[in-house]
Amino acid sequence: MYCKNHPKRETKVSCSACGQGLCPDCMVYTPVGIKCRECAAPSKGMLRAGSFPQYTGAVLAGLVSSFMAGFVLDEMPIYSILIVIVFGLLIGEAVRRGARGNRGPVFMAIAGVSSLVGLLTSGLLLSGLYINPTGILYTVLIAGIATYRLNG
Numbered sequence: 401m402y403c404k405n406h407p408k409r410e411t412k413v414s415c416s417a418c419g420q421g422l423c424p425d426c427m428v429y430t431p432v433g434i435k436c437r438e439c440a441a442p443s444k445g446m447l448r449a450g451s452f453p454q455y456t457g458a459v460l461a462g463l464v465s466s467f468m469a470g471f472v473l474d475e476m477p478i479y480s481i482l483i484v485i486v487f488g489l490l491i492g493e494a495v496r497r498g499a500r501g502n503r504g505p506v507f508m509a510i511a512g513v514s515s516l517v518g519l520l521t522s523g524l525l526l527s528g529l530y531i532n533p534t535g536i537l538y539t540v541l542i543a544g545i546a547t548y549r550l551n552g
């Protein structure tokens with residue numbers, strides 16, 4: 401095995417995360433073993449700093465999923481707290497996937513705003529379903545749960 405950064409240096413040590421060879425110059429000692437520089441970089445910082453595709457993916461996923469959720473909600477004979485939780489989790493999950501698994505404050509904001517916009521848009525397009533106190537309350541609850549799903 402050879403160092404991933406120095407192809408001429410033979411080594412027996414590999415990165416505990418990506419498994420590539422590491423020479424003594426390239427080893428980084430972490431609490432969970434020896435890693436290469438890339439894998440040792442603080443993952444929380446990387447998670448929080450989103451990329452443009454992650455932001456646009458999250459916004460689109462939030463809008464589309466909550467817009468569709470509004471149509472399904474319209475078919476529900478009654479609202480229940482269980483439905484609210486399920487829809488909140490589903491929209492949150494959609495935003496997470498849209499964000500390619502990223503999380504954090506910015507993505508929480510995206511989840512909250514996009515789910516509110518999506519739900520209210522479909523509500524207005526339909527029967528004005530959400531324009532009553534219960535509908536507004538449930539919409540806000542769904543958005544809140546979706547937001548919480550993106551908590552880092």
Ligand SMILES: [Zn+2]
Nearest residue numbers: 415418436439
């Ligand atoms: Zn590595």
Ligand SMILES: [Zn+2]
Nearest residue numbers: 403406423426
């Ligand atoms: Zn090296």
